[in-house]
Amino acid sequence: PRMTKPRIFLPRLVAAMEGVEETYIMIKPDGVQRGLVGEIISRFEKKGFLLKGLKLFQCPKELAEEHYKDLKDKSFYPKLIGYITSGPVVCMAWEGVGVVASARKLIGATNPLQAEPGTIRGDLAVQTGRNVVHGSDSPENGHREIALWFKESELCQWVPAQAPWLME
Numbered sequence: 001p002r003m004t005k006p007r008i009f010l011p012r013l014v015a016a017m018e019g020v021e022e023t024y025i026m027i028k029p030d031g032v033q034r035g036l037v038g039e040i041i042s043r044f045e046k047k048g049f050l051l052k053g054l055k056l057f058q059c060p061k062e063l064a065e066e067h068y069k070d071l072k073d074k075s076f077y078p079k080l081i082g083y084i085t086s087g088p089v090v091c092m093a094w095e096g097v098g099v100v101a102s103a104r105k106l107i108g109a110t111n112p113l114q115a116e117p118g119t120i121r122g123d124l125a126v127q128t129g130r131n132v133v134h135g136s137d138s139p140e141n142g143h144r145e146i147a148l149w150f151k152e153s154e155l156c157q158w159v160p161a162q163a164p165w166l167m168e
């Protein structure tokens with residue numbers, strides 16, 4: 001698995017590398033079917049995180065099972081695997097300082113009825129079993145999930161033109 005630290009190349013941004021993380025964000029099949037792809041990507045883009053990987057992908061059962069292996073004893077696990085493999089998902093790798101926890105805040109609580117207005121789930125969903133988006137829950141899982149869903153060649157290391165306007 002790919003365990004190298006995410007890198008930003010501009011020397012003057014080296015100081016900003018402190019706390020740089022990467023997180024795996026996935027628009028689940030309901031988000032794709034409901035035409036929410038642009039809306040959801042837009043929220044991370046506008047916030048100022050760096051998009052490193054992006055693809056539309058039909059997830060095989062084995063990959064869904066590996067991704068959700070910590071939940072395999074839960075009663076909803078078979079339904080969850082069926083849900084995630086029911087249609088294409090949008091896989092994304094995002095990088096930034098504190099991106100893991102911040103993305104979880106943007107996404108909102110697991111149960112969309114408890115998610116705050118302004119969050120993705122709070123604004124766009126009503127049920128835990130159809131909660132439109134996934135976000136890694138720790139920096140370690142961010143690395144693990146990006147390595148699981150992406151090949152190294154599918155990830156771009158780049159510096160957006162707006163970088164100096166996002167971080168001093």
Ligand code: ADP
Nearest residue numbers: 071076080109110128129130131133134135137
């Ligand atoms: P999160 O996605 O917010 O990190 P969990 O890791 O607890 O939440 O669960 C993973 C996913 O499993 C949830 O996003 C949801 O799609 C599904 N899930 C969790 N709990 C339930 C449940 N009680 N019923 C149906 N699906 C569930």
